[in-house]
Amino acid sequence: MFKSFRGGIHPQDQKQYSRDKAIETMPVPAKLVLPLRQHIGAPAEAIVAVGEQVKKGQCIAKSTGFVSSPVHAPTSGKIAAIAVQPHPVFGTSMAIVLEADGEDAWQEGVLVERDWRSLSNSDLLEIIRNAGIVGLGGAAFPTHVKLNPPPDKKIDTLIINGAECEPYLTADHRVMLEWPDKMIEGIEIALKLLGLNEAVIGIEKNKADAVAFLEKKCQGKPIKVAALETKYPQGAEKMLIRAITGREVPSGGLPADVGVIVQNVGTLAAVSDAVSHGKPLIERVVTVSGGLVKEPKNILVRLGTSFAQAVEWCGGLTGKAAKIVMGGPMMGMAQAGLEVPIVKGTSGILALAKSDIGGGKERGCIRCGRCVEVCPMGLAPYLFAIWGQRDNVEAAVKEGHLLDCAECGSCVYVCPAKRNLVHYIKLLKAKNAAKRK
Ligand code: SF4
Ligand code: SF4
Structure with a gap:
């Protein structure tokens, strides 16, 4: 029995394009x-x-x-x-x-070898902060803040997010297989900072090789591996916490409210690079994939490289893309084109054909209840369309718990009427934010 959460969906994982492609370093x-x-x-x-x-x-x-x-x-x-x-x-x-300038010359004094065990927690946090490390899973929240929770939050669990539940993305999978030592050192540094004795890495079972490999690698270390059911959005923090600890983050709450800190696998590899070798965050692993990319890859790429240059390095496109996405197809950001730079939160670049994205004309709700069944947050998504059309922000927030919506898109995925519920959710959230301002 694999660990999981209630609700969720099972889209085709589409990871076959790049899961076996070793991380390739792209030229500057x-x-x-x-x-x-x-x-x-x-x-x-x-x-x-x-x-x-x-x-x-x-x-x-x-x-x-x-x-x-x-x-x-x-x-x-x-x-x-x-x-x-x-x-x-x-x-x-x-x-x-x-x-x-083509020299790729390091600034003198940046690269240093350090033993993290001899450093104080405040020194470690300062190094992580000065290295510009943020969550590389896509959220881009500064890591020094997350690893320094307020004193009134009693943290007892560190979860490492290796779920990578979004279709197509395989960057974290490759990091777990190819950079295990860096990642494990990053986990040990995080454990020291949080004053904990053990961490759990959560990995979906469609990455069985990573589960087996890390179970072996972590033997004798304060790190366990939990195999999770392959189900979207398993990698969303609240779902991961539910699956691994059985705890529910309260409505409007944060993981720290239930004693948990979640860190992405790539982020912890970057923590190790910064603390032990002085390396700031200047590059990251990005999956370039989708039905239209000639040669899908996982690339180690300098920040600031354009999507167009990364796609070109992967052989270019085989046709006109119906959709360009940064991140995964479910929660990623649609792009107007490829002339945008890779930033710290760019986990993937997808070029999707019309056949990859489905779609169809939006029709009236038939009250089938499928969106309610799959919503991992236990919400009634169809109501957001009604509240959105009536401009009833107050009801959406108070009765519908709008702010608990993770914008995971599971409701849209199953809706037979092709209702664009996330569109209404985003609209309601934006109006609520404007009202509060
Ligand atoms: S209402 Fe929000 S959390 Fe629930 S399925 Fe839809 S997008 Fe996901
Ligand atoms: S899944 Fe679509 S049609 Fe069914 S209740 Fe939800 S919004 Fe209505």
């Missing part, structure tokens, strides 16, 4: 675009000037608050511009444009 492109907003929280502030020469690993934008994160030069070169540029999440954002 001639131009990198580095948005100052790469994380949840306050945007970073540029500390370089146009025309300045910078080295790889040099901090080029400083964080501007506790919930904020700095940005580092992914290669050496010249600052060509600081200007508004396309952004895969926000449409546009201020960004630093870096012209690579």
